[in-house]
Amino acid sequence: MSETGLISDEMRKIVGRPYGRLVSYPVSASDIRKWARAVYFPQQPPARYTDPAAEHEGLVAPLDFNPFAWGPAAAATDEDAVEPDPALRSTGAMEHRLGVVPPDLRRALNGGLSVAYTGVPMRPGDVITAESAVAGYTEKHGRLGPMLLTDVTTSWTNQCDALVKTHRMTLIRY
Structure with missing residues (x-):
């Protein structure tokens, strides 16, 4: 465990491992x-x-x-993934999907979102795959106690495996 006990060794092991994958209908x-x-x-x-x-x-x-605004054509997770406990959907589903117990933090908020575009445009006929993974964890101490900042990246690629864009989101749990 880390200094304040929020980041377990099991959590460190899943950094970079995909936990969710969506495939779009053809654009x-x-x-x-x-x-x-x-x-x-x-x-x-x-x-x-x-x-x-x-x-x-x-x-x-x-x-x-x-291309997912109308729903995905297919959704897949890691073959070892488990369906998240409904109580964890907003605060720890990414760890739970990979069979790792998340820290006992019941509140969460969006800590920011950025998007990096590669210059590869989406065109008619493209099928986009979005794959999400935990990029890293940072612990902080706030007014309400320990906080866990979880960075999640979602990479969008087309049917030719060309990277279209990368979303990076920070989830603040406390």
Whole structure:
């Protein structure tokens, strides 16, 4: 265990190990156009998001396009994963999915989100896979006592295994 006992050896062992995987339905041109119209409303979206003939590259999705907005085509977890206890869904499901007992912290809040784009656009026909893993843990002491900051990364790749973007989220548990 660590100084305050929040990070166990078992938790350290799962850092970098995927705990969840989603696969999208094939991206459609209609999905891209609808997303662009919604994001740019009330203005018209740029032609590269609505008109396949507008650029030499063809239709591309806006950077913030989410092919999982309508649900995933498939969801998978590590073959050893267990279904999380409903009481842990907001505060420790990532460890529990990998068979590791999370620390006894019952409150959680979003500590921030960042997205790194690679320049690989999403296009009609792409099938996107999102894979999440714990990137690391940090312990802090706050006004309410011990806190655990859990960094989670989700990598989005297309059907050619090209990295499209990486989400990094910090979950603060206390």
